[in-house]
Amino acid sequence: MSTVDGVGPDELGVRLKEFEGRPAAVAGVGKDPVNAPMIRHWCEAMGDTAPAYRGPRAVAPPTMLQVWTMGGLRGHEGRTGAYDELLGLLDGSGCTSVVATDCEQEYLRPLRPGDEVTFDAVIESVSGRKTTKLGTGYFVTTRMDVRVDGELAGTHRFRILKYAPARRTPPARRPGRPRPVVNRDNAGFWEGVAEHRLLIQRCTGCGILRHPWLPGCNACGCLDWDTVEASGEGTVYSYVVMHHPPFPAFTESDQAADAAGPYAVGLIELAEGVRMVSNVVGVPYDKVRIGLPVRAEFRSYEDEGAEQGALALPVFRVVEGEG
Incomplete structure (x- = not known):
């Protein structure tokens, strides 16, 4: 028995x-x-x-x-x-x-x-x-x-x-990178990211730009909107440095330096005036400073066997010569 x-x-x-x-x-x-x-x-x-x-x-x-x-x-x-x-x-x-x-x-x-x-x-x-x-x-x-x-x-x-x-058998392959939650309110933003475009919502009632995407304007209440494409230029408005154990999903060899941690997550103020949260890359985490100029770039992550296909994410690279 x-x-x-x-x-x-x-x-x-x-x-x-x-x-x-x-x-x-x-x-x-x-x-x-x-x-x-x-x-x-x-x-x-x-x-x-x-x-x-x-x-x-x-x-x-x-x-x-x-x-x-x-x-x-x-x-x-x-x-x-x-x-x-x-x-x-x-x-x-x-x-x-x-x-x-x-x-x-x-x-x-x-x-x-x-x-x-x-x-x-x-x-x-x-x-x-x-x-x-x-x-x-x-x-x-x-x-x-x-x-x-x-x-x-x-x-x-x-x-x-x-x-x-229970003794669990380790997965046969490395788990896929966590994906953002896409819903009817923000789907347009992620469609733009997949095309390597950074889209910002613009209220057609009062013209105010907003991010994150919302179903209506929080300034005038208008439900109609269109988009403008951001230049990708911005500065570090604020940031935190993340420390955590290594995750199997974050071990791509071509980006190991940015993924191994610690790493910086910044609140980026775009040239258009809105702010966006994403990783700050291109310099060591302890060199990131408020006011540092950055430029958006897009990274693609291939998850073996993922039904959704490749994942594209925006990150912000410190402008060359800074940091």
């Missing part, structure tokens, strides 16, 4: 099943009573404007049930060691990764500001060994009963998958 890092599934499964029914928290007490400020913050974050959550007779949104039981960084005094012991056993068997899969809540009475919440938690179930796309492991479900003055207010079930990550 197959194993999880040397522990037979039947042996491990039996040991895990022994945790079912064991308490994970006993007589826990919420660190704060139900309170109006926390309700307000929750509703603002969720965009919930229901009148039931405001005013002198306000109740807490039912979905806040677990909020009142959270222990913060230091945890709760009522917490037992059973849950940590269970997770430690899974870690030791090779199930070192975890992902939350779902939760279920049942509401029995509303919670109101001033209510003092108490709770008990139990390890309700541990599944048999399961194989998923993430890897092989076990689903662990805990149930928390939330009470106010001894009366059950609600039940929260939380389920995780604790698993050993």
Whole structure:
């Protein structure tokens, strides 16, 4: 039979099943009573404007049930060691990764500001060994009963998958370079780039140029527009230097110096007055400065097997003699 890092599934499964029914928290007490400020913050974050959550007779949104039981960084005094012991056993068997899969809540009475919440938690179930796309492991479900003055207010079930990550076969070919998102509003710009033309939108109502492309003018509201072709001349208005691990998609030998990183990404002010974000190339990243003159050029990237064909991108090269 197959194993999880040397522990037979039947042996491990039996040991895990022994945790079912064991308490994970006993007589826990919420660190704060139900309170109006926390309700307000929750509703603002969720965009919930229901009148039931405001005013002198306000109740807490039912979905806040677990909020009142959270222990913060230091945890709760009522917490037992059973849950940590269970997770430690899974870690030791090779199930070192975890992902939350779902939760279920049942509401029995509303919670109101001033209510003092108490709770008990139990390890309700541990599944048999399961194989998923993430890897092989076990689903662990805990149930928390939330009470106010001894009366059950609600039940929260939380389920995780604790698993050993699947061993993934590396891709047969280098992944393709990430492509820009093209939609109906900016398709014309990328069509121009494919033809090695830098097109700028121009409002036909007020004549203002704009970039990025928009469906309408943000100055006068006119929905009609045409385009002008930029000269490609510009200056570095601002810039950042990117530091990140090497990506397989950015290893073209002919541009390795620009792709290996660190590299500069600039906000370029074109001669026409609009600004555009793109890579600054042609000088080391630590030589890029605000005000440096640049000129647009276009690069093509061939992605083996890509259905969309070659990818063209505009970059800005420092004008020769500068930098």
